[in-house]
Amino acid sequence: MNIPDESARLVAWGAELRAVHARLRAALAVVREADGSDAVVTRDLLLVCHGFCVALTQHHEGEDRQLFPAIAAAHPELGDTLARLQQDHAMIAMLISGLESASAQDIGGHLDGIAAIMESHFRYEERELISVLDALALDAEPRDVLGSL
Template sequence: MYENSARLVAWGDELIKLHDGFRRDLANLRSSRGTDLRTHCLAFCDALHAHHEGEDGALFPHLAGEHPELAQALERLRAEHVVVARLMERIRLLLDTDDDGDGDGVAAELDRLARELEAHLDYEEEQLVPILNTMDTLPDEV
C-alpha cells in the first residue's frame, strides 16, 4: 500500500510537471517563425491532443466514478478541451495559407490559444491535483 500511495502522490505532481512542459512548449511556439513555427506547432498540437484524449477517455471517467462531486469541473474541462482543439485546428489552417508563418492571424490565434490553455491548465490543476494526490486507484490507460 505504501508504494502505491507514494506513486499516486507523485502522479498528481507529475500532472503539474507535464502541464509546465506544455506551458514552456507554447512559449517557444509563440516565438517561432516560418518553418520552425509549422514544425513546432504540429508537434505541440499532436502532444496536447493526445494528452487531452487520455484525460477525456480514461482519467475523467475514472475520476467521475470515484468522485461524483467533480462532475461540474470535469464537464468544464471537457468543454475547454473542445475550445483548445478548435483553436489548434484554426492555427493549422492559418499556417497552411500563410507561406512564411509570420502572419498577424497566426500570432493572434497563438495568443488566444495561450490565454485559453493557461487558464485551462490552471483550473485543471486547482481541481484535480489535490484529489489525484490522495486517490487509492488510477485508471488503467492514463
C-alpha cells in the first residue's frame, strides 16, 4: 500500500490567494461596521482594528518572504509586477501604522484609505498572478505563505 507523502501535496495557490483575500475583505467589513456602531466603545473598536491589521500584515509579510521569491525564481519577467506589489505592501503598512495610532474620530478615514489601497492591490495581484499561482509548485504551508486568517 502506497501512502502519499504529505509534503508532496499540490496546493492550488491561486484558489488559496482568492480565499485569503475574501476573508480579509470580510474582516475589513466587520471593522468598518463596528466603526459606525454606537454600541461599540473605542477600546473594542481598536481591538477589532488591531486583529484586522495583524492579519493583513501577516498576509503581506508571508507573500514578501515566501510567495514572491518563489514567483520571481520561476518567472523573472514578473519582477516589475512583484516590485509594484511590494510597494503596495509598504504603503499599506504605513496606513496601518497610522490607523493604530489614530484617535477614535479618525479611524473611519484611515479605514477608507486602507480599504481603497487594499482593494486595488488585491485586484491587481489577482489579475496579474492567479494564472502563475495556479501552476506554482511551492512546498509550503498556505498559512505560512498567505497568513492565518
